[in-house]
Amino acid sequence: MKTIKLGLIGLGTVGGGTLAILRDSADLLQQRVNANIEVSIIAVRDLNKPRAVDTGSIQLTDDPTQVVNHPDVDIVVELMGGTGLARELVLRAIDNGKHVVTANKALLAEHGDEVFAAAEKQGVQVAYEAAAAGGIPIIKALREGLSANNIDWVAGIINGTGNYILTEMKQPGADFNAVLKRAQELGYAEADPTFDVEGIDAAHKLTILASLAFGIPLQFEKVYTEGISRISADDMRFADMLGYEIKHLGIARRTDDGVSMRVHPTLIPKSVLLANVSGVMNAVMTHGDHVGPTLYYGPGAGAGPTASAVVADIVDVVRALDCAPDARVPALxxxxxxxxxxxxxxxxxxxxxxxxxxxxxxxxxxxxxxxLAEQGISIEHMHQEPCDDGSGDALVVLITNEVPESAMNTAIAALEALPEIDGTVQRIRIESLS
Amino acid sequence: MKTIKLGLIGLGTVGGGTLAILRDSADLLQQRVNANIEVSIIAVRDLNKPRAVDTGSIQLTDDPTQVVNHPDVDIVVELMGGTGLARELVLRAIDNGKHVVTANKALLAEHGDEVFAAAEKQGVQVAYEAAAAGGIPIIKALREGLSANNIDWVAGIINGTGNYILTEMKQPGADFNAVLKRAQELGYAEADPTFDVEGIDAAHKLTILASLAFGIPLQFEKVYTEGISRISADDMRFADMLGYEIKHLGIARRTDDGVSMRVHPTLIPKSVLLANVSGVMNAVMTHGDHVGPTLYYGPGAGAGPTASAVVADIVDVVRALDCAPDARVPALxxxxxxxxxxxxxxxxxxxxxxxxxxxxxxxxxxxxxxxLAEQGISIEHMHQEPCDDGSGDALVVLITNEVPESAMNTAIAALEALPEIDGTVQRIRIESLS
Structure with a gap:
């Protein structure tokens, strides 16, 4: 039986989880592929840091170029994150004829075209199941399971922090900042939550999902991104009353006019399965022209789930090592x-x-x-309730028909300019997902 | 560019759908694989039957052996169903060195070991994504996407007819027979509904899912199967009151004592995503040791969804045609x-x-x-309401702890023998899916 040698870059949460699966599930992996999978070398940031995972006799280095240049390494597993050094290392690994498994969504969303082109040129594989929706095998589903379909759209809850916050905000009167603070205490949100809460992480993942769905280049810079920090307790209450849930969705849709890619808070009908995905869980729903709607649900982060995807990629890459590049599944x-x-x-x-x-x-x-009518916008539903603050104001909620964003932007500016309207207009987009 | 030739057996709903995708999505398929995919010959039961799908210049025959023996055919696509002739044809095709794509759950559940062994001997592929849960790529998810996991359990709503009936029975007072009749009128249930309603179809699919999850031989004969025809309006009402949904689940679980495989009506907590899967839709939930819970949802039947899975299999098989058998994903x-x-x-x-x-x-x-106590059964919850029929009886509902089936069977027989208990005891198993 042949031995396949891995080099890991990064031994944080995901790296440690990956090492644990490779060690604890060695028997299972031998039943999966006709090879021994061994880790030869691991690059870490700090050689002296105590580690929860036992690295045994595996060589550790704080120089990641040793991993990508290592003559014995067949597959480089990049789990360090970021787009600077990670890009250089991945490109170097490819240039050295090594296959790459990565969980790095930022790298692929921002430099995926370059990485995939280099891999194609060298005839090596780049696998990245862990780069979107963690443990959910959504990359494989879109790329292979639904390969007979022209995908109409993809819509996903692809950031667990944001979904946890929105789920907790369903408690009556819960306030965004208080919920965020609790999420930080529980370790569900970072000290600086911008990346998750403002949708940047989701936009990285959506970029990848859109390219898989439609076969387009990776264009992170074209994703419209809006966070959830402006969602109020009132919004949660009204959404519920009107039969909706508010979810922070990444949405990519193909229309006759082109592809739209956007991350924003979205009202979706409670009757849609995606509306029932709560807490830190992720889910991606998609619609194909032949299959219709399908949905994929699971944990989007964490050591075990993410490493599950990394190791599944390793299994796939090992199986196809000796195949002609044409016989392998193309990167997208x-x-x-x-x-x-x-x-x-x-x-x-x-x-x-x-x-x-x-x-x-x-x-x-x-x-x-x-x-609104001046912009071709009709009111499909209206709810109004008097404010009990003695202001003589009323809180007004409208549901509109579907109109171009430009018309809605103009209408909102015009509304805000009316003397009868006090303050700003909150706008949350609606998707029926049908 | 090379041309890959298919021979189809069966041109019913799924066969017609498959032919339609191959024709309408030819451009997409050429972007997927570096080959032309052509249908050379189709076996039909009746050559004179008018067909909705245009077969153009494709050779039609009413002798399916012509397909499996055809010298030009690379891949036989078996969509006729059944376990007699279909088995002979598939084995003959394999013997002739042809790859096979099949949607035939009965064939694989009952003769899968024989079929897979023959294919391994000949070095050909047998792909069967359409054989469980229709358009949902659950075979690929279990076999490849979750390959790093020891699967703890799989639980699925894998028969759309049954789920439609149970969903409709949530209407207050709805009666099983009336709902079944409506399902038949709408075309969701067959004139003879036994196959769906009594769980045989689900048991076929569960057999396949269990083998994929645990790597065990296909053992349809060992699946415990119970239908939904005894579920009453009272059961639906009580389940709802107690915080459950009643779903007809196929469940396969691995324990220290072995694997259990069973299809039966099941109370599951409303808080579980699977409980929210309604109508004719299918969903499979699974739990892996590293990834935790994941769920896969979509249409389990129909021309488009099933053909979507068949054509995805064709794409996979075509890609791996020239790979060494060891480099391909094993059948299970x-x-x-x-x-x-x-x-x-x-x-x-x-x-x-x-x-x-x-x-x-x-x-x-x-x-x-x-x-109950004599069998080690404790009552975790009890609800009792007087019958308004003047009988002096009360309707009693109990939720018990978890006990071996043998103890519960003994207890139920003892209960039914009590003079204080009138008639039979309805038992519906409960799964927390956690």
């Missing part, structure tokens, strides 16, 4: 990328939930309906 | 099957919901608690 599932335009957000069509304070007086409804 | 994901014992149903441990009519008199509760 397509032999060549497709040149589909990515729509500017201004052109994307969405229905919306609008919430604002308006003077509770005759004629006010007519004023804001007129402003 | 394991290089050799594992010899795990399958538990007798009597040894399986389950909590249960019990419903029966009892005399509404002092001392009755003590009588049936004693009978």
């Amino acid at each position: 599932g397509f032999r060549t990328t497709r040149d589909l335009p990515v729509m500017d957000m201004e052109a994307v069509q969405c229905a919306a939930y609008l919430r604002f304070l308006a003077k509770d007086a005759p004629g006010v409804l007519a004023r804001f309906s007129t402003v | 994901g394991f290089r050799t099957t594992r010899d795990l014992p399958v538990m007798d149903m009597e040894a399986v441990q389950c909590a249960a919901y019990l419903r029966f009519l009892a005399k509404d008199a002092p001392g009755v509760l003590a009588r049936f608690s004693t009978v």
Whole structure:
């Protein structure tokens, strides 16, 4: 039986989890592939740091170039993260003829085209199941399981921190900042939560999912991104009353005008399975022209789930080591990328939930309906309740029809300019996911 | 570019759907694999039957042996169903060195070991994504996506007809027979619904899922199977009141005592995502030792979804045509099957919901608690309501702890023998899916 040698870069949460599976499940892995899988070398940041995982006799180094240049290493497993040094190391590994397994969503979202092109040129594999939605095998599902379909859209809860916060905010009156603080105490959110809460992490993953769905190049810079920090207890209450859940979704949709890619808080009907995904769990829903809707649910982070995806990739890469490159699954599932335009957000069509304070007086409804009508926006549902703060204002909630973002932006600016409207207009987009 | 030739056996719903995808999505498929995929010959039952799908210049025959013996055919796509002739044809195709794609769950559940062994001997592939849960790529998920995990259990809603009926029965007072009749009128249930309603179809699929999860031989004959026809409007009402949904699940679980395989109505907590899968949709939930819980949802039947899985298999098989057999994914994901014992149903441990009519008199509760206690069964929850039929009976519902099936069977027989209990005891097993 042949022996396949791995070099790991990074021994944090995911690296430690990967090492643990390779060691604890060695029997299982031998039943999966006709080879011994061994770790030859691991690059760590600090050689003196105490570690929870036993590295045994494996060579440790604090110079990651030793891993990518190591003559014995067949597969480099990049688990360090980031887009600077990680990019250099991955490209060097590929250049040295090594296959790569990575969990690095930022690297692929920002430099995926370069990485995949280099791998194709060298005839090596780059596997990245852990780079989106952690333990859920969504990369494989989109790339292989649904390969007979033209994908119409993908919509996912792909950041567990954000979903935990929105789930907790369903408690009556719960406030974003208080919930975020609790999430930080529980270790579900980082001290600086920007990356998760403002949607950057989700945008990285969405970039990858969109490229898999539509066969387009990786274009992180074209993802419209909006975070969840402006969602209020009122929004949670109204959404519930109107039959919706608020979820922070990454959405990629193909239309006749091009592909839209966006991350934003979204009202989705409670009747849709995705609306029932709560806490830190992730789920990705997609619609294919033949299969219709399918959904994939599971843990999106953590040592075990992420390492589960990393090791599944290792198994796939080991199996296909001796195959001709043409016989392997292409990195994005397509032999060549497709040149589909990515729509500017201004052109994307969405229905919306609008919430604002308006003077509770005759004629006010007519004023804001007129402003909306001027942009071709009709009100499909309206709810109004008097404020009990003695202001004489009413809290108004509207559900609109589907209109281009540009029209909605113009209408919102016009609404905010009305003397009868007090303060800003909250807008949350709506997706029926049907 | 090379041309790969298919021979189809069967041109019913799935065959027609497959032909439609191969024709309508030819461009997409060429972007997937570096080959032209052509259908050379199709075997049909009746050459004179008018067909919805245009077969163009493809040769039609009513002799399926022509397909499996055809010198030009590289891949035989078996979509005729059944276990007699289909088995002979698939084995003949393999013997002739042809790869096989099949949607035939009965064939694999009952003769999978024979088919896979023949394929291994000949070095050909047998792909069968469409044989369980239709359009959901659950075979690929279990076999490849979760390959780093020892699977603890799989639990699925894997028969759309049954799930449609149970969903409709949630309407207050809805009766099984009335709902079944409506399902038949809508085309969701066959004129003879036995196959779906009594769980045989689900047992076929469960057999396959269990073998993928645990690497065991295919042992359909060892699946305990119980249908949904005894579920009453009262059961639906009580389940709801107690925080459960009733679902017809296929469950395979690995314990220290062996593997259990069973299909039966099951109470599952409403808080579990699987409980929210309604109508004709399918979903499979599984738990792996590293990844934890994941769930896969989608349409389990129909031309488009099933053909989506068939064509994804064709793509996989075409890609790996020139790979060494060792470099391909083994049929069940394991290089050799594992010899795990399958538990007798009597040894399986389950909590249960019990419903029966009892005399509404002092001392009755003590009588049936004693009978249960004698078998080590404790009552975790009890609900009792007087019958309004003047019988002086009360409708009693109990939730028990987890005990071996043998103890529960003995207890139920003892309960039914009590003079204070009127008629039979309804038992529905409970799974927490955690």
